[in-house]
Amino acid sequence: MKPLMLTTMLGVTALLAACGQKTESDETTAANSATEAAPDKGEMAGNMSGDMGNMAMPADSGAKMAKGNGTVTAIDKAAGTVTLDHGPIPEAKWPAMTMAFKARPELLDSVKVGDKVAFDLALKDGSGEVTAIQKQ
Incomplete structure (x- = not known):
């Protein structure tokens, strides 16, 4: 099961990288993903990658807002x-993914888990x- 999860995580990371966003943080994100993906982090089994797990930011930081719909698959x-597991999020130019x-x-x-x-x-x-x- 772990190889399947790792393959999925790497695929989603590659998909996100291919979305075409060219910002300074892309290089930092890639570096963070590589260093954080190396150790076995069993406690974060549902996490997609190191860059997705380190998304701490205050809501009032000038961030752009977006809305989405999906299903909770892990907490x-x-x-x-x-x-x-969400549908497309146009504001972020993200396709449907988990x-x-x-x-x-x-x-x-x-x-x-399981809530829409x-x-x-x-x-x-x-x-x-x-x-x-x-909840919907």
């Missing part, structure tokens, strides 16, 4: 992440943080 309260997002503890407590949700994201530097989430 990692220790890492402060929720993994969502990825982990940072979220405040009270947001993580409001949903469970609508969510708001703060987008910055090619990543996002869930700022609101509601």
